[in-house]
Amino acid sequence: MTVLIRAQELSRWYGIVMGLNNVTFQIEPGLTGLVGPNGAGKSTLIQIITGQLKPSSGQLTVFGLAPWNNPPLLRRIGYCPEGEAVPKELRPLEWLEGLGLMSGLRADEVKGRAEAILDKVKLPREHWGKRLGQYSKGMKQRVKLGQGLLHDPELLVLDEPMNGLDPMGRQEVAQTLKELSAGGVSILISSHILAELEALCNNILLLNWGRILASGSQKEIRSDIKNWPEELEIECDAPEKLARHLFAAGVLAGFDLSPEEGLLRIRVKDAASFYEQWTALLLESGAMVHAIRSRSRSLQNIYDKVTT
Amino acid sequence: MNESPPISSFRATGTHARPGLAGAFRGLWLLTWRSQLTLRQLPVRLATLLVLPLLVYMTVRSTDKWALRRVDLGKSSEELINFLQRLKRERIPATVQTSKALGDILDHETQQSELTWQEWTSESPEARLQRLKDHVANWDSRILSRAKAVLDDREFAEFQVVQQRHRDHVLLKLTEVSVPWSRTEPFYHWLINFYFFLILPLTCVRGCGPLIRDELQADTLGFLITRPVSRARLLMLKYASQVAWLEILLLLETLLLFAAGAAREVPALGTLLPLVLGVQMLAVPAWSALGLFLGQVTTRYMAAALLYGAIVEMGIGRIPTNINILSIVRHLQTLLSQNAAVYALYAWPSGKVATAVGALLVAPVIFLGIATLLFSVIEYHHAAEMQK
Known part of the structure; x- marks a missing residue:
């Protein structure tokens, strides 16, 4: 099977603080969940995958390429960061149009694309005229998810995308992710909401204290831990x-x-x-x-x- | 709610093409101006833009008021009291008639001299100063000649001392204490000293210094650096879009300043405006690139900019050797000196126009180059930024 992401003895340190500790793993195409508590190293790993951070040692490749400062690779990756941060003064269409143009969309297609994306992530049209700073947490999550999909990525990396969504919203996002996955988009999703991941992901990567505790399909993980009490x-x-x-x-x-x-x-x-x-x-x-x-x-x- | 399109029709066409320079700039430009020009911010922006023009309008006198301006030759009654006290100290008796006669002379001559003084709108400060000195001298000589007729020799000798002191005091007040600005001089001081060499550089540094840091602190940089644009290109385009925004903003400010000047009938603005706009076009990228560079190396970029100003612009820039070529201000002065009024007012050391233009074009390239190199190599991330 094709390997999407491959990490080899990957470590990342922030001064004396450990982010990732000598992890080796590979992720195959499909829907993969990244599970771990706060400080486990999920966001660090995601930031390395999306080219925002460099490994301190070891290496990580996505589609066989190192992500840092690599535009040809980045145009194949979509990213939705953790948290509520969005440009508060912008309206969703303005933001998506700007990011779309930066992602290589043509000026004549970017508006239509942005509108289609906002419909896709089910952001009600009556809210499109508001500034992002006025949005609820759940609405921000939808727009953030939308910007990750703008340039039609082959790999979509989502850092805690369910945060702030109500149960219906989670269900809708999960459905969207399933559809994207069915359409050939590989998805790496981190979350604390394990119930959704369990139902959503074929593969799971368990992370704690910067280390991989278990990885593979849910069946494989269960097999690994069959001897646990x-x-x-x-x-x-x-x-x-x-x-x-x-x-x-x-x-x-x-x-x-x-x-x-x-x-x-x-x-x-x-x-x-x-x-x-x-x-x-x-x-x-x-x-x-x-x-x-x-x-x-x-x-x-x-x-x-x-x-x- | 509308039915969302199926995934199969959701794929964009040709999106895997790498964004061109123009496309990426267009995207960043859209994000830049849309986030900085909002209805909520508009009143504050307009008020800020109007502060300086209003100051110009208030401090430059109209030609009518200027023509009515009077010189203050002091109070004649105080001079008379001083004279009488001096006579008393010297035990010289003074009659009531003598005092009254001298008082009338002082009142009359002072009043006449103040009324006959006229301000000329097109007069240079130097010419005005000389004319003022002559006017005071005439006033003084007329008082003395008339006083001699009503005072005896001893009284006149004492009056000469008092009158000389009074004249010197008046002259000092008129020529030194009251700065002998011409009518239009405040316009140039607001435009050149305050706006061009203080507000404009600080606005540019403030506008470009936090380009990356603001995104880091808001935790929104990830949305930009994960786009298929190299880090170097991203920073350069972000800088370019911010410079474009600043050029527009500062163009408006300059036009408003000149409008205020025109409202106060400052002469020869038609020749000064194109020069100022041209030099401003060069100054904004240079100061902005400096701000961007300082913002890359420190969170206290404004303090760093002030330090840079003190060391390079006010220190090295004033050394009368070739090393002053490092000063941006010096090159701007060279270009602004091409205007006769500015040259006459400031008399800055002259330099070559071509060198000044070249230096102002090279400066942003150097600062931007270093900033880009730093951004391409150094990781900037939210967690580290928030710990600072």
Whole structure:
């Protein structure tokens, strides 16, 4: 498979502060999620990919080329930065027209293109006459996403694009990204909103403290972590009693109690062995069990495990 | 809401062509003027543009008022009191009749001399000064000759001392304390000293110094440097669009200044205006490039510009050797001296016009070159900028 982005022993330092620490990975075409808490190095990595920063050591290539000060490569990349920053005095069409001209759009096509983009990101037309400084966070996100799409990029890099969007807005952006991906645009998206990424991305890159913790498809990541402790949430009438019984049986690696909510969260040492005997263990405990949920199957859970 | 177009029809045609210089400039120019000319900012911009012309209008007297201007030859009553006190100290008796007669002479001659003085609108400051001295001398001699007729010898000797002191005081006030500006001189001082050599350079430095830093602080630089334009070209085009904006803004200011001058009937503005506009066209890119360069190396670019002004323009530029070629101000003075009125008023050291023009063309190239090199090599990013 073609490699879109390749990093080889890539490090980036800000003075004595570490941004990225000797990471090696590759990203293939498609929709890829970049997951990590604040300070994980997501934005640093994105800024290197979009040619805003240089690596301190190692190398990173996009489409086989180094991004720093590389206009031929940059015209294949679209970028939507994190945060709310937009030129406050400009109206969305003015901004997109200016950036469009800078991106190589012809003067006679730029206005139509900007309008099509604003429609595409579903910015209501009644707001087009307002200045960007008057926009809500969600509206700014839409315009920012639009400017990234102006020059029809092959790779779209989005830094936390869901921030500030309401659930409907997130759904719409996710739909737009899916359509773009289906149209052949590769997308790299960072987010804290893991539920959307899990549903959206084929591949995930887990980042923390400037290091890659796991990468690949969700299936591959799950496979990588199959030996991690299984975590279950049990809803019952006597969580303390059940916890004592399971602890005495020697199957627990740890547990959390929420007696008021009637919840017991357990981490088991050996999942396979536990599942063989768990029916008997629950019956012996005498607790009335209402529900059992595994908390190990979502990406959120994987993420929590690797970042705490 | 309108149905959004499907992705397949969403692709632009030919967008992968690298933006040409003109296209990229057009984009940056659009972003520049649209963000700086808004209805909200318009009142402030207009008020700022009108401050200097209003000052010109208020400080340059109309020809009518100028013609009615009077010279102040002091209070004759005070002079008479001084004289009487002096007689008392010297134990010389003074009669009431003598005092009254002398008082009448002083009042009459002073009043006559003040009324007969006339201002000439086209007179040079030097010629006016000489005429003023002659006028005071005539006033003095008439008083003395008439006083001699009513005073005895001892009284007249004492009066001569008092009158000499009074005359010297009046002359000092008229020639030194009150600066002997001609009617139109304030116009030139506002235009040249204040506007051309202070406001214009500071406006350019203030306009171009934060070109990159403002984007960094607003965290909007990423939108620009991720466009398919090289960093060097991006900075140069951003500079060019800002210079174009400043040229327009300062052209308006100059025209308003000249309009105020014309309203006050400052003569020969028709020959000065093209020269000032031409020199301004050269000055704006030079000062702007200096501002851009300083903005690239320090966040305190205004302070750095003032330091540069003190060291290079006011220090090195005034050294009477070839090293003063480094001074932008000196080259601007050479070009402005081509106007007879400016030359007569300032008498700056003369220089070659071709050298001055050449230097003003080379200066922005040097400053812009260094700034571009820095921008191409150094990473500027929001986080680092906000820590400063």
